[in-house]
Structures are given as structure tokens and as C-alpha cells.
Amino acid sequence: MNPTYQLVCPSCGLRFPDEYNLTCPSGCTGLIRAEYTTSQLSIRDLPGLFRYADWLPVTGHLPTRSAPICYKSTALAGKLGLTDLWIVFAGFWPERSAYVTSGSFKEFEALPTMVRLAERAKGVILVASAGNTGRAFAEVSSKTGKPVIVVVPEKARDRIWTSTPAEHLLLITVDGDYTDAINLGNTLCTLPGIYPEGGAKNVARRDGMGTMMLEGAVTMKHLPDWYVQAVGSGTGGIAAWEASMRLVADGRFGSDLPRLLLIQNEPFIPMVNAYQAGRRDIIADDMKNPKEAISRVYADVLTNRAPPFGIPGGVYDALNATKGVMTTATSDEAKAAGELFKDIEGIDLDPAAAVCVAGLIRAVKSGIIKPDESILLAITGGGYERIHSNIPTSVHTPDLEVTQDTGSESVMQFVKEWVSRYA
Numbered sequence: 001m002n003p004t005y006q007l008v009c010p011s012c013g014l015r016f017p018d019e020y021n022l023t024c025p026s027g028c029t030g031l032i033r034a035e036y037t038t039s040q041l042s043i044r045d046l047p048g049l050f051r052y053a054d055w056l057p058v059t060g061h062l063p064t065r066s067a068p069i070c071y072k073s074t075a076l077a078g079k080l081g082l083t084d085l086w087i088v089f090a091g092f093w094p095e096r097s098a099y100v101t102s103g104s105f106k107e108f109e110a111l112p113t114m115v116r117l118a119e120r121a122k123g124v125i126l127v128a129s130a131g132n133t134g135r136a137f138a139e140v141s142s143k144t145g146k147p148v149i150v151v152v153p154e155k156a157r158d159r160i161w162t163s164t165p166a167e168h169l170l171l172i173t174v175d176g177d178y179t180d181a182i183n184l185g186n187t188l189c190t191l192p193g194i195y196p197e198g199g200a201k202n203v204a205r206r207d208g209m210g211t212m213m214l215e216g217a218v219t220m221k222h223l224p225d226w227y228v229q230a231v232g233s234g235t236g237g238i239a240a241w242e243a244s245m246r247l248v249a250d251g252r253f254g255s256d257l258p259r260l261l262l263i264q265n266e267p268f269i270p271m272v273n274a275y276q277a278g279r280r281d282i283i284a285d286d287m288k289n290p291k292e293a294i295s296r297v298y299a300d301v302l303t304n305r306a307p308p309f310g311i312p313g314g315v316y317d318a319l320n321a322t323k324g325v326m327t328t329a330t331s332d333e334a335k336a337a338g339e340l341f342k343d344i345e346g347i348d349l350d351p352a353a354a355v356c357v358a359g360l361i362r363a364v365k366s367g368i369i370k371p372d373e374s375i376l377l378a379i380t381g382g383g384y385e386r387i388h389s390n391i392p393t394s395v396h397t398p399d400l401e402v403t404q405d406t407g408s409e410s411v412m413q414f415v416k417e418w419v420s421r422y423a
């Protein structure tokens with residue numbers, strides 16, 4: 001058994017050693033968690049976010065400078081009349097020692113996920129993505145030489161750029177939407193040697209994202225009253241809750257869980273509708289005309305149609321446990337908030353992060369958040385303008401373009417041959 005952590009099922013309580021499990025071996029539906037031997041966090045002398053390796057489900061690490069950074073805001077805080085606003089930033093901002101070269105906190109998921117797979121199974125990881133997640137895994141692959149398969153909708157092909165040419169990336173485009181990419185990804189994962197990254201079910205992805213909360217609490221020297229983030233799947237909210245439970249158990253960061261303020265981008269707000277109605281389940285009425293609604297959001301990465309909301313250990317439980325609140329921001333509000341943030345804090349934001357700032361502004365105006373409460377604002381992506389002016393990025397040409405006419409046999413054969421180089 002691995003001495004640093006084991007996995008635990010929140011439904012049946014089973015504890016078991018990690019064999020790259022994504023679910024409970026007894027078949028429960030809840031999100032399995034990592035349970036770490038170390039209950040007090042030490043900051044390790046390791047690169048990037050691996051300084052939080054005590055609470056990552058890995059034993060090794062990768063060479064990286066990618067990690068969240070946190071600072072106390074004066075500009076935005078002053079503008080909103082807040083006295084204790086902290087910003088935890090994932091992105092590229094060298095003046096603040098932020099070197100996430102793919103620009104998004106998805107890199108914090110990719111790094112431990114790729115280490116975990118290498119330590120627990122022999123094979124290649126597959127990611128079906130609409131953009132940021134695929135790019136994050138491609139970026140880690142380009143820097144480390146670890147192989148990865150990324151499946152994206154054709155229209156997202158330009159989003160798969162990296163700061164170093166990605167020589168061990170197999171990029172497959174699908175003539176269809178995000179759901180078609182997921183479906184092809186699922187089919188390919190039936191081939192031997194290919195492992196799904198698992199989304200919210202992967203403890204490495206959640207605990208990688210949880211470093212946003214760890215970095216915040218370590219810098220603030222205390223847990224915040226509020227943790228504010230924009231959500232599509234809500235996994236970032238679950239990760240923040242799990243990290244804050246570990247910090248409470250640590251004993252040095254306070255005894256109250258931060259309240260989650262999670263924000264969705266109008267008009268696609270299924271989790272907001274379900275939570276405000278007090279429902280654990282998302283119903284069809286919570287996302288009427290989804291295609292049309294999705295076409296009108298500013299941050300399309302926030303448009304997951306099947307988020308891990310009601311399952312045990314999911315978003316609903318995270319909100320309930322933390323006396324959390326869900327709210328919304330319009331696309332116009334998000335654009336304005338992104339401009340404001342760039343003007344006064346000094347860095348451009350990912351659309352999802354702009355939605356987050358807009359949600360904070362709303363929550364302050366409506367009195368949900370009081371001016372003297374401590375707030376950790378999760379900026380989950382930014383600095384793209386700096387990346388593109390500072391780093392020569394390269395867009396990866398698709399290795400395989402799947403259309404309606406491509407036979408599934410030939411796709412499987414092509415991928416099988418590519419994987420055999422690494423098996």
C-alpha cells in the first residue's frame with residue numbers, strides 16, 4: 001500500500017489502495033477521495049504546484065513552474081469597498097511569479113493527473129475537451145515528453161497551442177460538438193493502454209485544483225470567509241471544499257469552512273436553477289433550449305450539461321456543507337468586469353475568470369458578501385496577452401481529422417498504432 005495516501009469512498013466508507021481508480025470498487029456512485037497520511041501540510045521544496053505534494057495523490061513530480069499565486073488586492077478591493085479581498089491567480093503573470101504557460105488552472109489538474117497515471121498504471125491518458133483542459137494536458141506533454149491523446153471538436157482545434165512543440169501529443173479533431181468528442185473519446189478508451197482522465201472523478205484533478213485553496217490559505221495564514229469561483233462542471237468548487245476540510249483538520253488555518261460562492265454565466269445556469277430550487281437533481285427545466293443558451297454565454301468553458309452536481313460528494317453537497325451560494329453573471333457584466341480587472345489589477349482575464357469577477361461584484365452589491373469579510377477570489381485563467389507576446393506558441397496540427405465519413409475501424413487502427421509506440 002502506498003504510504004502517503006489511500007482512497008476512500010464517501011458513500012460506503014471503503015478504504016483502498018490506489019490503482020488509478022476513478023470510482024469505488026464496490027460500485028458506489030459518489031466521488032472517491034484521497035485520504036492523506038499527513039494531516040499537517042508542509043510546503044515541500046519541489047517545483048511548481050508540487051510544493052503541495054503532501055496533499056496530491058502522487059509520489060513523484062514533474063519539472064514545472066506552474067502553480068497558483070496569491071496576493072492581497074488593493075485596487076479591486078478599493079473599488080468594491082472591500083477590506084480583505086485576496087486574489088488567487090492561475091495564469092501567466094511574470095511580475096507576480098505566475099508562470100502557467102497554458103494560461104489556465106487546468107494545468108494544475110493535468111500535472112498531478114499525468115504523474116498519478118504513470119505511477120499507477122501503464123498507458124496513455126486520453127482527454128476529450130472543448131479547449132482549456134486539452135491545451136493544459138498538451139502543454140504538460142510538450143514540457144515533459146509524456147504522451148497524451150486529446151480529442152476536440154473541429155472548431156476548437158486552434159485552442160490546442162503549446163509553448164513548446166508537442167511531439168508526444170496525438171490530436172484528434174471531430175466534425176461535431178463537445179459531446180461528439182466525448183463519445184469518440186469513450187470509444188477510444190476501450191482500447192488497451194488508453195486511460196480516461198476521468199474529469200471530476202479523478203482525485204488527482206480535484207486535488208490539483210485544490211491547490212488554489214491551499215495557496216490562498218497559506219498566503220492569508222487563515223481560511224477565508226468566502227471562496228469565489230465561476231463554474232461549469234463545479235469541480236473547482238468541490239476541490240475547494242475538499243481542500244478546506246483538510247485545512248480545518250490541519251488545525252492551523254481556522255475551524256470554519258469557507259462559504260462557496262459559485263457563479264454561472266447567464267443564460268446557461270442549470271446548477272444555479274437546481275440549487276436555488278433546493279433540488280439535488282438537475283431537471284430539463286433547469287436548462288431550457290440548451291444549444292441556444294450556450295451560444296449566448298461569454299465563457300463557453302462554463303457550459304457543462306452533465307455536471308457532477310447531485311452525486312454524493314458533488315457540488316450540491318459542497319454547497320450544503322459550506323452554507324454556499326450560487327449566483328449568476330450576464331455576459332455583458334462579465335466583459336465589463338474583465339475590462340475593469342485588467343485596468344486596475346493589471347492583467348487580462350480568461351472569460352471564465354471575468355464571469356467570476358462579475359459574480360463577486362453582484363454578490364457585494366446585493367449584500368450577500370459583507371465589506372469586511374475575507375474573500376478568496378479564484379482567477380482561474382489569465383495573462384493570455386502576455387503569453388502571446390512573450391512566448392512563441394505553436395498550434396498543433398491535428399494528427400487525425402475524423403468526419404462523418406471516417407470509418408471507426410480506421411480510427412481505432414490509427415490510434416492503436418500510435419499508442420503502441422508508448423506501451
Ligand SMILES: [Zn+2]
Nearest residue numbers: 009012024028
Ligand atoms: Zn463505496
